[in-house]
Amino acid sequence: MSDDEQAPATLETVAARAGVSRATVSRVVNGSVKVSPEIRARVQAAMRELRYVPNGPARTLAARRSDTVAIVVCEPDSRVFYDPFIAEVVGGARAELARNDLYPVVLLAADAAEQERCARYLTGAHLAGVVILSPHASHPLPGLLQRNGVPTVLSGRPSDPAVELSYVDISNKQSAARAVHWLRERGRTRIGVVAGPQDMSAAQDRLAGYRSALGTDYRGSLVSIGDYTQRGGRRATAALLEREPDLDAVFATSDQMALGALRAVRDAGRRAPDDVAVVGFDDIRDISGDGGPALTTVHQPSADMGRELVRLLLTGHGRRPASTDPVIFPTRLVVRESA
Incomplete structure (x- = not known):
């Protein structure tokens, strides 16, 4: 490939040529005084060699x-x-x-x-x-x-x-639907949901995914609204179990609410997953099951x-x-x- 055909240089390629970090190149481009003369000269030489042209909008942002x-x-x-x-x-x-x-x-x-x-x-x-x-x-x-x-x-x-x-x-609707389909594939037939606040797009989409996965088995009594807290999840699950005593699974649309759901299942004298399976959403690192089973959950990075x-x-x-x-x-x- 000829020089004329080469891809435009970026902060990353200039940094690699000069042997410095991307942040250092950015400081040179934006005229920062936090760069030594030697490093500045090395970066400027790399910019000339690579024919680097600073991005106009980015420099405007940096200037202000x-x-x-x-x-x-x-x-x-x-x-x-x-x-x-x-x-x-x-x-x-x-x-x-x-x-x-x-x-x-x-x-x-x-x-x-x-x-x-x-x-x-x-x-x-x-x-x-x-x-x-x-x-x-x-x-x-x-x-x-x-x-x-x-x-x-x-x-x-x-x-x-x-x-x-x-x-x-993330694809909230599809992710929720996959979790509920997984529960159904494992024989769970009465699946409730603890959904998040319905003035948030993620909560709306996760509830929509749950509903689409249930299809004609969906009914409103299977839905309880929480607030993304353990206390809210515990309260919402208790209400579900009271309305639907034969529930055999709960899909909680956050890990915090899922931990609350596990406590509500224990409060009702039932066991997870034997009597009621519980699936969360988030896969929070190092989250505790409070002595209960480790949480099955939807991982988002x-x-x-x-x-x-x-x-x-x-x-x-x-x-x-x-x-x-x-x-x-x-x-x-x-x-x-x-x-």
Whole structure:
């Protein structure tokens, strides 16, 4: 291949030629003073050799940023500090920010009033961008930041079709349907579901997947709504068992609610998986079964999704062109002891 036919150089190829990190090349491109003259000269020589042309939008973003990315969690304190899924996503995002020599600031904004204040702050802060976790349908923050031109990415499909921001997600409907089909293949015939809050796109899609897998066997009495907490899962499962005493399986659409479901099964004097199989969703690392069976669950790569949110923010400037697909990660069922 001739020089004219070579693919355009990237930060990664320049870094490899110069023997430095991608973050160091980025600092040189953006005129940072945190690079020694020797390293700067080496990077600039590699850029000339590879005919590297800096990306215009990326440099515009860098020029206005303060080396800080805001991670906004749209949940109350009671969930944020006790939900290991959120912690894993934030941990992945923090790792990717550190790799790019950026710094996180974590904000909590659970309701409309908090989000309106948050939007005013974020709009005037000249940040590198914003990562929004756990948005609900009624939340104004994504739309406010989009209208104000703040680079923003979302964890999960936006519920509002007017919000055209980049996002990272999984195939929630298909993943839920596969888990329920697996239960049916193993002879479970009366399968209830503990679904998440129905003002969230992921919760809606997982419930839709459960319903599609049951087909004509679906009925409303098999559905109980939780809040992604162990307490909520325990309460919702207890209500299911009271309505449907012959239930032989529970699909809980988060691991936290699945742990609550296991406790509710024990409270009812029944055993998992002998009497009632329990399947969760998330596959949170090191999650405890509280002395019960290890949890069968749908694995989603939460830390990788957090890292991808940051990559998407830095490379795509937060805005999703109509022709650009979201980043969708694969899932898999992890079979353990509870089902």
